[in-house]
Amino acid sequence: MLIDVAHQAAFGGLAAWGFGVLFNFDGRSLVWCTALGALALGVRTLALAGGWSLEAASFAAALAAGAVVALSSRQRGEGADMIALAGCIPMVPGAFFGKAILGLFLVTAPAPAHAEQTAIFTVVAMTRVILTLGAIGAGLAIPQQMSRHRGF
């Protein structure tokens, strides 16, 4: 399991670094962003291994990333909220969203094959997108709202 956690943390950090470059983070912030991506994916993998749902695991991971940033926000200064957010980007369920919309295309085809199964899959995928995004947003927002430094 440790190998799995290390794998997910490494690629979570790599994905967060790539998106950090895309979002024009400076060098120091990129290091933070990479570390938070690794932390978030590590926590999520551990939680999933413990039998948690994807949504609960994503919440715990975002909460961990948000808490680290909130605790160090005095050192981080302006824009600390953006660093926490970038660290959680690898958990955004974009692939689920794509699959859900593709499922909608299939269900509404003139003669859909396996319409019921596709419809159930689509509803489940869309629900997971909404709940996972909600979990990430809540996990990031709670430490920020409890912090004295509200992120400006």
Place this chain on the structure above:
Amino acid sequence: MSAVADPVVLRHRDLEKIANAALKVGRILMECGARVNVVREGMRLVAQGLGANVVGERVGYASLTLTVGSGDETITRMIDVGAHGVNYRLDVAVRRYATKVAREGGAPQEVHETIDRLVRETRRHPLWLVAPATGLACAAFGRLLGVDWPAFLPILLAGGVGQWLRAGLHARRTNPCLVAVAVAFVAGGIGGFGARAAGSASAELALIASTLLLVPGVPATNAQTDIMEGFPTVGSARAVSVAMIMVFATIGIWGAEAMLGMLP
């Protein structure tokens, strides 16, 4: 008495300059991907630093409105917001400047000039770095989703080409939804084809992973934060724009799957 000598008119002109300077700060923050609370705080800090009271502000998805006052006089001004993106370094530079204005004061013209300078001079990573980095992010995303190793390099290449194409289309001011279709089709096509040619058993997943650069993660989470912080209008607008981008990206994915014979 002439209008120019009227003290009320003079005060209104001063307030107008202050409102316009504060709105400019808000607009840049909004275009850099800041939350509504940050945009409001930025405008408030600048307006107060320049000597006005903020009577009220309205942050919309496409425009900002600010009412500033001094004594009994108030004035309301509005500004359009341009394309929403994410630019961390510019966002931080503007936040720091707003804090400095609040602390040290200044003149509206100085605020305009400084913001223009920050927009012009704040460094951006070059495309030759951003495109491969984005490709690497997509490939890493692919590994997180479970794609096998043979698909890694094709996704990296596809994501990089997709980002290069996206930057080119944005520079031509192409509609963001059309950009999403084009990038998803090209990146997905390259990723899916490349993964299959490399002998990957997860070519369909590789096709989707190659398009993940299009997932608007920052606006998606900002939408929720804005709603949580009491700004459901902007939050809802952000959520709808995220959904629209994803729908159009999926059309591109569908086209790439059809081209490669991967449709279920």
